[in-house]
Each structure stands twice: as structure tokens, then as C-alpha cells.
Amino acid sequence: MKKFIAATLALTAFHALANDAALIEETKKTALAIPPKLLQMVQEEINKGSHDGAIAACNDKAPKMAAAASQNTGWAIRRVSLKNRNPKAVPDAWEQAVLEDFDRRRAAGESPANMEKAEIVTEGDKRTLRYMKALPTQALCLNCHGTEDKIDAKVKARLTELYPNDKATGYSEGQIRGALTVKRPL
Numbered sequence: 001m002k003k004f005i006a007a008t009l010a011l012t013a014f015h016a017l018a019n020d021a022a023l024i025e026e027t028k029k030t031a032l033a034i035p036p037k038l039l040q041m042v043q044e045e046i047n048k049g050s051h052d053g054a055i056a057a058c059n060d061k062a063p064k065m066a067a068a069a070s071q072n073t074g075w076a077i078r079r080v081s082l083k084n085r086n087p088k089a090v091p092d093a094w095e096q097a098v099l100e101d102f103d104r105r106r107a108a109g110e111s112p113a114n115m116e117k118a119e120i121v122t123e124g125d126k127r128t129l130r131y132m133k134a135l136p137t138q139a140l141c142l143n144c145h146g147t148e149d150k151i152d153a154k155v156k157a158r159l160t161e162l163y164p165n166d167k168a169t170g171y172s173e174g175q176i177r178g179a180l181t182v183k184r185p186l
């Protein structure tokens with residue numbers, strides 16, 4: 001009997017783990033579809049030579065895409081950064097710790113390209129799946145997030161107008177600009 005109970009408990013734990021892993025996979029799949037779409041949108045505007053269009057893609061369309069994805073899924077999806085441009089893009093405690101860990105991992109030589117973190121956190125009786133995907137600074141990003149010499153004067157002026165407390169400049173290629181973050185209630 002004891003053996004049977006132990007086996008049942010082990011199986012239940014195994015099923016719970018397998019279920020959690022499936023939930024994490026599903027969350028990742030949905031979240032990872034977003035950054036490439038955004039990147040493509042910004043790239044198209046830049047190719048057209050439209051600074052305003054590219055800024056609008058980041059300023060208007062990016063938050064809208066995250067809001068639409070949040071609405072479709074019922075999860076909270078947004079972007080955050082340790083040096084945020086949008087005053088609302090401030091990480092919470094869990095996100096801040098993960099962003100700091102991403103920076104440490106990068107400093108230790110890990111490529112930021114596929115850097116991510118998934119965890120199921122429990123607060124009281126609430127379980128939440130938390131997922132973050134690092135967004136590395138690419139050459140294209142320097143147009144709006146790079147050092148002073150990389151940002152066109154017109155772009156700089158528009159960014160200052162839109163974000164008087166902008167902290168999101170001075171980056172170089174390969175640094176982690178921020179992350180996509182998902183909070184999925186379970």
C-alpha cells in the first residue's frame with residue numbers, strides 16, 4: 001500500500017511538472033512571436049528613411065501590439081528595462097532581479113540572443129507563470145538607443161519631446177536593452 005501511495009504521489013508530481021513545462025512552452029511560443037514582428041516594422045520604416053515613422057512604430061505600435069497580445073491571451077505582456085524610456089516600463093522586483101541576472105550572464109560571456117527565464121511563482125494560493133526574454137541591442141537599435149553620435153539630431157529632438165526623462169540611450173551593440181515580460185495567471 002505504502003509503495004502504491006508513494007508511486008501515486010511521484011506520478012502526480014511528475015504530471016504537475018510535465019504540465020508546468022507544457023505551460024511554459026506554450027507561453028514562450030506566444031511571447032516569442034512578438035519581437036520579430038516589431039523589429040520588422042521598425043526596419044521597414046527606417047528603410048523608408050522615415051524617422052518619425054520608426055519612432056511611431058516604437059512609441060505607438062509596440063505598446064499596442066503588447067496590449068493586443070495581452071487581450072488575446074488574458075496574460076500581462078509588456079516590455080521593461082533597467083534604463084527605461086517609457087516611464088511605465090519599470091520592472092517589478094522579480095523582473096529587476098532577472099534583468100540584473102541577464103546582465104551578469106552576458107558579462108560572463110553568454111550570448112544574449114536566446115537569453116530567457118521562466119518560473120512559476122506562488123503567492124498565497126495564486127500561481128503565476130512568469131517569463132522574460134532578453135532583447136539584445138542590435139545595430140538597428142542604436143539609431144534610437146545608441147550613444148549621442150549614433151542618434152540623428154532630429155530623432156534626438158523627437159525622443160526628448162516625447163520622453164523628457166528618457167534613460168534609454170548610450171547603449172552599444174550586444175548589450176541587453178531590456179526584455180519582453182509575461183505574467184500569466186494560472
Ligand code: HEC
Nearest residue numbers: 054055058059079081084085086089135141144168177178
Ligand atoms: C526609431 C527609434 C527606435 C528604434 C530603432 C528602436 N527603439 Fe526601442 N524604443 C523606442 C521608443 C520611442 C520607445 C518607447 C516606447 C514606449 O513608449 O513604450 C522604445 C522602447 C523600447 C523598449 C521598452 C522599454 C523602454 O525603455 O521603454 C525596449 C525593450 C526597446 N525599445 C528595445 C529596442 C530594441 C532591442 C531595438 C532594436 C531591435 C529598438 N528598441 C529599436 C524607439 C526605438
